[in-house]
Amino acid sequence: SAVISQKPSRDICQRGTSLTIQCQVDSQVTMMFWYRQQPGQSLTLIATANQGSEATYESGFVIDKFPISRPNLTFSTLTVSNMSPEDSSIYLCSAEKGIFEQFFGPGTRLTVL
Amino acid sequence: DAKTTQPNSMESNEEEPVHLPCNHSTISGTDYIHWYRQLPSQGPEYVIHGLTSNVNNRMASLAIAEDRKSSTLILHRATLRDAAVYYCILRGISGYALNFGKGTSLLVTP
Numbered sequence: 001s002a003v004i005s006q007k008p009s010r011d012i013c014q015r016g017t018s019l020t021i022q023c024q025v026d027s028q029v030t031m032m033f034w035y036r037q038q039p040g041q042s043l044t045l046i047a048t049a050n051q052g053s054e055a056t057y058e059s060g061f062v063i064d065k066f067p068i069s070r071p072n073l074t075f076s077t078l079t080v081s082n083m084s085p086e087d088s089s090i091y092l093c094s095a096e097k098g099i100f101e102q103f104f105g106p107g108t109r110l111t112v113l
Numbered sequence: 114d115a116k117t118t119q120p121n122s123m124e125s126n127e128e129e130p131v132h133l134p135c136n137h138s139t140i141s142g143t144d145y146i147h148w149y150r151q152l153p154s155q156g157p158e159y160v161i162h163g164l165t166s167n168v169n170n171r172m173a174s175l176a177i178a179e180d181r182k183s184s185t186l187i188l189h190r191a192t193l194r195d196a197a198v199y200y201c202i203l204r205g206i207s208g209y210a211l212n213f214g215k216g217t218s219l220l221v222t223p
Binding site: 004031033035042043044045048092094099100101102103104105106107 | 145147149155156157158159162198200206210211212213214215216
């Protein structure tokens with residue numbers, strides 16, 4: 001199994017600012033992903049965080065808005081840049097270890113005023 | 114991506130079995146059927162997965178139709194802690210993100 005922690009757990013930010021969310025896994029994993037869950041909605045994939053190379057973004061998400069780093073096999077960051085109220089969501093990271101099971105962090109609840 | 118269809122919500126009494134259905138008529142031969150659940154204010158957690166045969170683990174059972182166009186997640190004795198949104202997801206063998214649909218919101222009443 002894998003235990004995932006995220007920092008911060010929640011934050012309230014002003015529009016126009018940026019927030020970096022950290023995701024730490026307690027063991028080495030192959031794949032890491034970032035999702036967004038808007039209020040009352042399901043999870044939407046933002047990007048796949050690739051170790052040592054640029055992240056792979058899903059349609060509708062761009063690197064300038066959501067830069068992602070993954071410097072090693074246990075850590076990744078997601079930055080939400082130039083925030084607006086529409087970015088208010090829960091941001092979750094997940095990691096795949098082995099073949100089938102993905103483990104999720106508890107999420108970061110972001111409110112943008 | 115092949116899509117899944119689930120009821121928006123279901124209700125069960127505590128300690129009764131629960132059968133959560135999922136239709137996936139466009140499933141491909143290499144798609145595995147995964148189930149995750151999301152408890153309130155938590156990240157999703159893995160429940161079970163299968164390819165063709167029925168599967169059992171400590172959390173649940175997965176019954177897969179012979180033509181693989183539908184499946185059913187079975188909780189043998191629902192508890193209040195099982196109240197969650199249950200997601201049925203199709204995915205290739207590894208290395209792919211999960212495509213979450215809307216899921217089924219399960220309400221368990223005492």
